[in-house]
Amino acid sequence: MLVNQFLFLGAVLFCIGVYGVLARRNAVLVLLSIELILNSVNINLVAFGALWHATDPANLSGQVFALFVIAIAAAEVGVGLAIVLMIYRNRRSIDIDEVDLMKG
Amino acid sequence: MGSQGMLVADLLVAQNIAFYVIAVGMVVSAVKVVTVKNMVHAALWLVLVLGGIAAQFILLAAEFVAITQVLVYIGAIVVLFLFGIMLTRAPMGRSTQLDNPAQARAVGAGIAVMLFAVMGFALWDGFQDRQFGQILVQRTAQVSDSIFSTYLLPFEVVSVLLLAALIGAIVLARRD
Numbered sequence: 001m002l003v004n005q006f007l008f009l010g011a012v013l014f015c016i017g018v019y020g021v022l023a024r025r026n027a028v029l030v031l032l033s034i035e036l037i038l039n040s041v042n043i044n045l046v047a048f049g050a051l052w053h054a055t056d057p058a059n060l061s062g063q064v065f066a067l068f069v070i071a072i073a074a075a076e077v078g079v080g081l082a083i084v085l086m087i088y089r090n091r092r093s094i095d096i097d098e099v100d101l102m103k104g
Numbered sequence: 105m106g107s108q109g110m111l112v113a114d115l116l117v118a119q120n121i122a123f124y125v126i127a128v129g130m131v132v133s134a135v136k137v138v139t140v141k142n143m144v145h146a147a148l149w150l151v152l153v154l155g156g157i158a159a160q161f162i163l164l165a166a167e168f169v170a171i172t173q174v175l176v177y178i179g180a181i182v183v184l185f186l187f188g189i190m191l192t193r194a195p196m197g198r199s200t201q202l203d204n205p206a207q208a209r210a211v212g213a214g215i216a217v218m219l220f221a222v223m224g225f226a227l228w229d230g231f232q233d234r235q236f237g238q239i240l241v242q243r244t245a246q247v248s249d250s251i252f253s254t255y256l257l258p259f260e261v262v263s264v265l266l267l268a269a270l271i272g273a274i275v276l277a278r279r280d
Contacts, residue, residue: 022212
């Protein structure tokens, strides 16, 4: 298999996620798109990890970093959804265009 | 990678077919995630993308990460998203308030396409037709050895961060 197969798949998913973040107005769907972005990065990390592992069998940094990304993503979803819930409770809406309190 | 790489690649026809079948399914599902009008359906399409990624990890012989992906993402995070959808407004049918106006969407699509053009050029320039050669199985024991020796400090930092995030989420979402 080519290394580029996996890297291009990651790039496609990343760009779809970026489109989702820019095109969606609902905060929960923006968080879903951010998950797409994080997962595309994970594909790259594991692919590079497999590439390194073939030359240096003791080196598993790619997989370990992918696990860290999964853990951070779990934390991010927890805090993000809590924030979304609080915004919804205060404003009865999770339209991110209306959340402009901190706009300069 | 030379003639040996080509030989290994010739033996990987089944893996290549599996890769492309799963990849096409993942890309279609990902497009559905960002375009579908029903929030619950978007979360369920995301399950297909995440499952496809776990399958790609299996193709890369990274079994532990694949299992973790299924457990953490499909098992926990998607359920969390469904909770979030149901606790906020919960429109179970189609909803019209999900997308920005067409103009903003076109700008987003343009940015995404340009980003892909740049990344695609960089990737093609950097790796061209480099082969994986032989993908060795990366055993769970090796992963744990790596985490608990080389990456012990980052592991502990991540555990503290998870605790902080959980407490923060509870404090934020608590009704007082």
